[in-house]
Amino acid sequence: MQASRARLFKEYKEVQREKTADPDIQLACDDSNIFKWTALIKGPSETPYEGGVFQLAFAVPEQYPLQPPQVRFLTKIFHPNVHFKTGEICLDILKNAWSPAWTLQSVCRAIIALMAHPEPDSPLNCDSGNLLRSGDIRGFQSMAKMYTRLAAMPKKG
């Protein structure tokens, strides 16, 4: 319990120090609760999410870093591995492949990578997964682009 707090505090300092290091990720901690974090990530280029800014919410368990943080999209996103309604993310490193060596920052990077490389075979968004699995790349891309325009383009605070 105390260890997770200390670790999160150090991650916070690290984030403050390397704020400019990764321009695609803005990680911020809740003012009153160090176990609540939010992140703004930029949609990777050459994907339908390009130009969008997506907000993530982190809920860090007290067993962190032994237990992975719970991450979900606050911004609507059309992606096979993201639940369209809840924003839940299906990502192995957030479940059984978690390693304590990961940080919140590296989780953000992993999510960006997931946006660029969807896994249609383990879909949380069946519509999106089905489009990709049926080979309708163009249909998937136009849907994803539309939701990016609708939900992620207007800047959020």
Place this chain on the structure above:
Amino acid sequence: MADSIATSRAPASLPRDLTKKKRTNKKLKQSKLDVRREQWLSQVKNKGCKVDSNGKDESHSSSMRIANVQNGSLDNLEIRSRGEENEGSSIHDSDLESLMNSPIGSTLDHNDSSKGLTGSSSSITSSGCCSGNVSEEEEDDGCVDDWEAVADALYADDNQHKPIAESPAEPETRVESDNLEVPNHNPGVDLSKTESGKVVPESRANCQAWRPDDACRPQSLPTLSKQHSFPMKSEWHCGRGAITWTWQRLSSQPSSCPICYEDLDVTDSSFLPCSCGFHLCLFCHKRILEADGRCPGCRKQYDQINVNMCFNERVAPFQLSRSCSMSTRF
């Protein structure tokens, strides 16, 4: 040489902070100070010629003192030859020289190890020695800039007087036995200089630069007696320690536990619980064992039998670099 290295290791952590501070403060002056350091290091090394050229000189009794302390008996030739085997550090035995030895040692060590290092280590070493210089000067007259100006002026002056100095140096036969040793000793010095592979012509020139009018040497320049009374003796030993520290840094051993971000101590650094080479502290390792027991680096189950035997005496560099790549990959 061996004991100076051994003692130099122990106070490594304390002077490191000092050198860090000094490095930022004195960066601009470092080049000059480096030259000065080389200068009086070579003075000590070349004390043989010194004794010849300045045999009469009362103010330069420091070099004479070395000769006296060491060559108390008449068989100094023998001692000299022994000293040459020690790469010119024949002054080892006298406690007067215990301070002077460590800068020499650190210079040599630094040059030995500098192949695998970048410039950062050299800056640390030199700043360590130079900071010693500077603080000493501040003790003396409280003004470093003045000292530099004086030293520069004298340096230029000495260069003009150089040819005059060379000629009277030869017929000087005040210390007869020392005169014999000069031909023996000088090649030894040259050898060690070229071995260290650094600024050979510069230091030679510098050593000549101070030779002619040592009486006019600025008071603020360090003398051997002052070095003896220099309060922060341990700082002179810092060179080696700093290098060891930088080496560990550069060989990509994590300085803090990647799990809890606490600093790794010596025990933790040599603790390799997994064959993948992932470093972590004992505390986190225990916590992981109590949880799912998988290595954070490779996600394999920790081997319970291995855990008890995983303290390595000295971790090989290639293992370290591998551990780094593992930790960055995931």
